[in-house]
Amino acid sequence: MTPFAIDCPVQIAFGAGTAARVPDLVQDPVVFVQGSSGAASDPVLQMLGDVACVIRCTGEPSVDSINAALETLEGIAVGTVVACGGGSVLDTGKVLAVLAGSGTRLSDDFSRIDPALLNRRADVRLIALPTTAGTGAEVTRNAVLDVPALGTKLSIRGRALFPDHALVDPDLMAGAPRAIALHAGLDAVTQLIEAHTSVAATPFTRALTAQALPGALRALRDVVAGDRAGWPAMAWASLASGMALANGGLGAAHGLAAVLGARLGAPHGALCGRLLVPVMRANAAAGASSVADCAAEVADVFAPAQGGDALSGLAAWMTEQGLPRLADYGAADAMLPDLAAQGRAASSSQKNAVPLPVETYVTILQAAL
Ligand SMILES: [Fe+2]
Incomplete structure (x- = not known):
């Protein structure tokens, strides 16, 4: 048998009702990332009560959307990023958890990111709750960003992008159009x-x-x-x-x-x-x-x-x-x-x-x- 590795450091809870565990997993202050409709994620936001900041993703993440969100988070000593949505929301949350508080802003080739950040996140906890049954981004170590200046999409990769927890709750997905x-x-x-x-x-x-x-x-x-x-x-x-x-x-x-x-x-x-x-x-x-x-x-x-x-x-x-x-x-x-x-x-x-x-x-x- 050819040698191989298994890399999945995410603590996963799967099943109907598992989203309700999210309040027990967060440390304050909490940043909540959700999609533009909020239909599936609003009940999760309500479970959390007061959060420090809500970031709404209006489309697929891009260099500009990430930099705008990082500006919004300036001055917040983020304790937890809770990303609740489809692949775009989860990818946004992954990048924000890695870069929040680092003072980093993305350039078009991601060259300003300190490689050490991508492999060891600071004390920001990252919790992913997918609301679509598709990408599996809650258990992967990359985030895909649109880079309009280059006319392509590029991945930011590193072990720091693995969420700490994934709550995979089919009840969050069942209302999808x-x-x-x-x-x-x-x-x-x-x-x-x-x-x-x-x-x-x-x-x-x-x-x-x-x-x-x-x-x-x-x-x-x-x-x-x-x-x-x-x-x-x-x-x-x-x-x-x-x-x-x-x-x-x-x-x-x-x-x-x-x-x-x-x-x-x-x-x-x-x-x-x-x-x-x-x-x-x-x-x-x-x-x-x-x-x-x-x-x-x-x-x-x-x-x-x-x-x-x-x-x-x-x-x-x-x-x-x-x-x-x-x-x-x-x-x-x-x-x-x-x-x-x-x-x-x-x-x-x-x-x-x-x-x-x-x-x-x-x-x-x-x-x-
Ligand atoms: Fe895919």
Whole structure:
């Protein structure tokens, strides 16, 4: 067996009602980070009572939004950052917990961050409560920031970005609008499949992905259809996918989604879902045997179309759900060679199931266009 490491220092509580533990975990003063609607996170804020500051995230985190939030926190000796929301909120909270009180402001290449800060946080506690079942950001050591000056998204990485506690409560997720449930759920499913087929997959990550994938596919179908009973499995899928990707990497769908997200401003999960089937087909055609296990699980839940391959049922289901195509976000044929080259060079693509030539990345993008 090839040697491997397991890195997950987050104390995790999973299950309905676990969000109620948050008041016992904080040390004052508390900074609360939430999304723009606040629909899912307001009850958690009420549980905390008086907090020193509320930061509202209106979109995906960027160099400017982080610097603005750091200005707001100036003068507060932050004790705890509680981040309650989707991936953008959790990523914002992770960066604020690392940089609060350091006097650091981000530059476009993150070069002003002291590397020591990224690996050992000062005394700020970080608690993550996801309200979408998608990114698994509550158990990963990176935060993705939009850098408009460079026309791309970049990750800030380091062990200090791991939250101290993650409270993964399906009840916080169950009120998600249908489109959010679809996009976030497709992200979690794509993460499970890409982590399972990654060249860096380990016995630990495969134990997570193989166990979680069948339930994740059923839960995705059910929650998008409005069946609340699917939320616990969807929440577990997201959490398991986060632990798996943090310890075993992803693949070409995420590599391309990173580039497309920055260039088109399209939602991450929708891009992952749109790219998943073409990437799996390309990987299988290039000889990645691990794809077949996942394709069989997919076919079990999304019955293949007559004469179609194992993935044809999922592809048809996504179309029925109205999942946008890349062209709907403004992608065009002429952009594909450049997007393909950048996507192939992206960090997630380095762990794709099998190395693919740039022409195959173009073919994948054409299939998703
Ligand atoms: Fe993702």
